[in-house]
Amino acid sequence: MRRDFICRQLEDVRSSNEPIVLNEQDVDLSGLDLSGLNMSGSTFTKVNLKGANLRGAILKEVEFKGVELDGANLQGACLVDAKFDCSQLIKANLKGAEMRYTKLFSTFFTNADLTGADLSGCKMAYSDFSHAIMDDANLSDADINLIVNEDDEMDKNDFTCASMYGAIITSPEVRVFLIEEGAEL
Numbered sequence: 143m144r145r146d147f148i149c150r151q152l153e154d155v156r157s158s159n160e161p162i163v164l165n166e167q168d169v170d171l172s173g174l175d176l177s178g179l180n181m182s183g184s185t186f187t188k189v190n191l192k193g194a195n196l197r198g199a200i201l202k203e204v205e206f207k208g209v210e211l212d213g214a215n216l217q218g219a220c221l222v223d224a225k226f227d228c229s230q231l232i233k234a235n236l237k238g239a240e241m242r243y244t245k246l247f248s249t250f251f252t253n254a255d256l257t258g259a260d261l262s263g264c265k266m267a268y269s270d271f272s273h274a275i276m277d278d279a280n281l282s283d284a285d286i287n288l289i290v291n292e293d294d295e296m297d298k299n300d301f302t303c304a305s306m307y308g309a310i311i312t313s314p315e316v317r318v319f320l321i322e323e324g325a326e327l
Contacts, residue, residue, distance in 0.1 A: 144169050161200075177215075226269075249316065262310075272302040276325075282312040286319060301325040 143295060148164070148171065155162045161180035167187040175195045182202040186209045193213045200220045209229040216234060221241045226249040234254045245262040251269065256276045267287035301323040309327065311317045 146173060149174070152179065153174065174209075223296045270300045270305045271325075272300045274301075276304055276306040276309055278308040279306060280310045281306075281316065284308050284311075284313075284316065286316050 144166075145237050148166070149171070149310050151162065152164045152174070156179065159224055161182060162184075163174055164181055164186070166185070166186040166189050168189070170190045171194060172190045172192040173194060174191070176199055177195045177197040180187050181198040181204060183204065184201070185205045185207070187205075187207040189206075189209050190273070191209055191211045191214055194211070194215070196216045196219050198212055198218045198262045199216070200226055202220060203223045204221070205225045205227070206229045207225075208225045209226075211234050212230050212232040214231065214234045215235045216239050217233075219236070220237045221239055222289075223243050224241065225245045226247065227245075228248045230250045231254050232250055232252045234251070236251075236254055236256045239256070239259045240263050241250060241259055241264060242263070243266075245271045246264060246266045248268040249270075251271045253273045254271075256271075256274055256279050258278045259276070260280045261284055262280045263284065264281075265285045265287075301320050302325075304323075304325040306320065311320065311327070317327065
């Protein structure tokens with residue numbers, strides 16, 4: 143029922159070209175076409191957005207908490223100052239996404255395509271980028287959590303087999319960390 147209401151709302155918004163702020167929790171929005179919509183300032187908590195089309199969507203300052211975005215298309219989306227917390231973007235398409243200053247905490251980007259994505263100034267901790275394609279991605283000034291905690295654990299981020307050919311990495315410490323984690327630079 144909630145899904146039908148949201149779909150009607152989105153149809154109205156799409157025809158008027160107006161921005162919409164959604165605050166959704168525990169709803170299935172899988173497979174929806176949200177492409178090109180301006181949903182800046184929205185909050186999604188435990189929402190299923192698997193396979194959703196968010197291509198070119200404006201998602202500035204959007205919070206994704208426990209959201210499933212597996213296989214979603216976020217190509218060219220604007221995710222500036224967004225926050226991903228305990229979310230999944232497995233096999234998601236984030237080619238050319240603008241993700242400057244985004245916070246990525248405990249989020250899975252396994253097998254995601256981040257080719258040409260702008261991740262400059264991002265803060266990353268406890269996230270999994272294993273087997274992600276990050277060729278030509280911009281990681282300048284990214285804060286990849288390298289601080290060893292009290293238990294001397296370094297397994298906060300996983301970049302195993304991530305492909306980052308041509309990526310912009312300005313920090314020598316981050317470059318060394320990524321190489322040690324098995325990323326292909």
